Amino acid sequence: MPPAPSPLVDLRNVSLAYGEGKDATLALGDATMSIAQGEFVAVVGPSGCGKSTLMKLVTGLIAPTSGEVWVRDARVTGPIKGVGMAFQNSTLMPWRTTRDNVMLPLEVVEPHKRRLRTDRAFYFDKAQKLLASVGLGEFGDKYPWQLSGGMQQRANVCRALIHEPQILMLDEPFGALDAFTREELWGIMQQLWLERRFTAVLVTHDLREAVFLADTVYVMSRRPGRIVKIRTVDLPRPRTLETTFTPAFVDIVHELRERIQLEHA
Amino acid sequence: MTARQERLARLLMPWLTLGVLLLAWELACIVFDVPEIIAPRPSRVFEVAVQRWDLLLRFCLETLWTTLIGFALAIGFGLLLGLAIGASPFIYAGLYPLLIAFNAIPKVAIVPILMIWVGIGALPAVITAFVISFFPIVVNVATGLATIEPEMRDLLRSLGASHWEILTKVGIPRAMPYLFASLKVAATLAFVGSVLSETVGGNRGIGFLMLSASARNDSATTFAGLFAIAIMGVGVYAVCALIERRMTRWAFRGELVR
Numbered sequence: 001m002p003p004a005p006s007p008l009v010d011l012r013n014v015s016l017a018y019g020e021g022k023d024a025t026l027a028l029g030d031a032t033m034s035i036a037q038g039e040f041v042a043v044v045g046p047s048g049c050g051k052s053t054l055m056k057l058v059t060g061l062i063a064p065t066s067g068e069v070w071v072r073d074a075r076v077t078g079p080i081k082g083v084g085m086a087f088q089n090s091t092l093m094p095w096r097t098t099r100d101n102v103m104l105p106l107e108v109v110e111p112h113k114r115r116l117r118t119d120r121a122f123y124f125d126k127a128q129k130l131l132a133s134v135g136l137g138e139f140g141d142k143y144p145w146q147l148s149g150g151m152q153q154r155a156n157v158c159r160a161l162i163h164e165p166q167i168l169m170l171d172e173p174f175g176a177l178d179a180f181t182r183e184e185l186w187g188i189m190q191q192l193w194l195e196r197r198f199t200a201v202l203v204t205h206d207l208r209e210a211v212f213l214a215d216t217v218y219v220m221s222r223r224p225g226r227i228v229k230i231r232t233v234d235l236p237r238p239r240t241l242e243t244t245f246t247p248a249f250v251d252i253v254h255e256l257r258e259r260i261q262l263e264h265a
Numbered sequence: 266m267t268a269r270q271e272r273l274a275r276l277l278m279p280w281l282t283l284g285v286l287l288l289a290w291e292l293a294c295i296v297f298d299v300p301e302i303i304a305p306r307p308s309r310v311f312e313v314a315v316q317r318w319d320l321l322l323r324f325c326l327e328t329l330w331t332t333l334i335g336f337a338l339a340i341g342f343g344l345l346l347g348l349a350i351g352a353s354p355f356i357y358a359g360l361y362p363l364l365i366a367f368n369a370i371p372k373v374a375i376v377p378i379l380m381i382w383v384g385i386g387a388l389p390a391v392i393t394a395f396v397i398s399f400f401p402i403v404v405n406v407a408t409g410l411a412t413i414e415p416e417m418r419d420l421l422r423s424l425g426a427s428h429w430e431i432l433t434k435v436g437i438p439r440a441m442p443y444l445f446a447s448l449k450v451a452a453t454l455a456f457v458g459s460v461l462s463e464t465v466g467g468n469r470g471i472g473f474l475m476l477s478a479s480a481r482n483d484s485a486t487t488f489a490g491l492f493a494i495a496i497m498g499v500g501v502y503a504v505c506a507l508i509e510r511r512m513t514r515w516a517f518r519g520e521l522v523r
């Protein structure tokens with residue numbers, strides 16, 4: 001992955017404290033990272049270290065307490081455009097069917113918003129294909145509360161993808177899935193990325209997942225989170241399940257594990 | 266008991282309870298020899314209702330209309346105000362205390378004022394029904410809106426949605442179950458409002474009928490009026506409950522749908 005001349009996302013000494021005065025919790029302390037256009041980044045770190053917070057900072061949902069966030073050479077001051085986000089707790093709307101939930105971004109994001117009415121069938125088909133690709137083909141008409149937790153997560157990921165965003169943010173998207181389904185979805189995710197080359201940030205607790213999918217893995221310290229290690233993963237793509245058993249892959253996973261263990265010492 | 270029998274039994278229960286209560290009332294009147302002017306026997310009330318059903322119906326319809334118009338106004342206005350209060354902390358801070366204060370005023374007190382302003386007739390009844398029933402709607406809609414999960418708002422913000430889109434895609438659907446819950450309360454309150462106005466002063470509606478009947482010591486007719494109001498109240502309540510079921514199936518996770 002040749003690094004782009006100027007990074008797509010650039011975090012400069014960003015810190016964030018929730019609350020004010022004495023009640024303030026410093027969630028993120030002095031994070032610096034830059035993500036190139038088309039790069040797949042994974043972020044790992046102990047629970048509560050500010051990974052979800054980092055996601056919200058990058059997309060401009062919250063403003064940093066200090067430091068600067070730059071995206072596409074512009075300082076971020078509010079929610080940025082062209083983002084697909086899968087939040088940690090699936091935020092599917094209970095009053096919409098699963099398919100209507102997945103199609104929500106199309107109702108909001110241009111140019112789809114303009115075309116949705118005339119190209120309804122096309123978009124419907126698109127949503128259906130996407131749902132089918134994660135094994136939810138028959139569940140489009142069901143309501144989210146009629147799905148299992150893992151199925152909701154998969155629908156949540158579909159919703160982040162449908163409008164083909166340039167920046168994809170995934171916050172523990174496969175946390176509630178069994179190992180087999182999860183590995184299947186790694187393959188699907190990688191395939192999508194190879195086709196579309198969006199920029200992706202994946203938060204995960206699964207180191208194998210991070211190494212399988214990412215070009216670069218960032219390791220964060222305990223709260224307040226700082227970036228304590230950056231590991232480039234230069235395994236050839238497409239990576240397969242076989243890859244996960246190769247010594248090179250296992251070595252990287254071990255290296256990351258050792259660094260994270262330090263945080264728990 | 267099979268599921269079918271259980272459903273049947275549940276359907277019959279309210280009628281059974283009603284029957285037992287009326288029977289007890291009837292018996293008590295006979296046993297204690299209560300004079301009709303104090304408490305007429307239910308059978309006597311029924312008899313009068315049948316005898317004078319055209320008169321009752323006419324006055325009932327008058328009350329029903331004024332109530333429904335007041336109620337409809339309350340829904341429209343309450344929804345708008347509730348959305349405004351729920352969506353903006355400033356409007357909330359500005360209006361909420363005033364609303365509480367206004368709601369604390371006994372509505373009997375405003376009817377005479379209304380009559381000075383708009384005269385007698387249907388209008389004061391409509392207005393009273395409106396002012397008494399819009400408060401629960403406002404409070405509920407505002408609560409529904411204020412308790413939106415921040416994640417849901419964040420999701421729409423991350424897609425670049427405008428305030429208006431956030432309101433229509435999340436706020437309003439989210440407030441619907443709260444709205445319908447309040448409608449059931451507000452519907453019955455609207456009847457209280459319109460009958461109140463008719464009784465305090467007026468020349469129409471069931472409240473007026475009851476007032477003039479009691480002035481003639483015709484307590485059977487007065488009681489018939491009471492029953493009529495109760496029946497209308499239950500009717501409007503049932504319609505609201507039915508619409509609620511249809512519109513907010515998701516909020517009950519399908520539980521209510523059989």
Ligand SMILES: Nc1ncnc2c1ncn2[C@@H]1O[C@H](COP(=O)(O)OP(=O)(O)OP(=O)(O)O)[C@@H](O)[C@H]1O
Pocket residue numbers: 018019025026027046047048049050051052053054088223
């Ligand atoms: N809305 C909030 N208000 C106050 N404090 C918050 C809020 N959100 C997060 N925090 C605090 O910020 C810290 C970081 O939270 P964050 O959700 O970013 O952690 P995380 O790394 O995503 O953890 P996990 O792996 O468990 O999801 C936590 O200590 C948490 O207590």
Ligand SMILES: [Mg+2]
Pocket residue numbers: 051052053088171
């Ligand atoms: Mg998190």
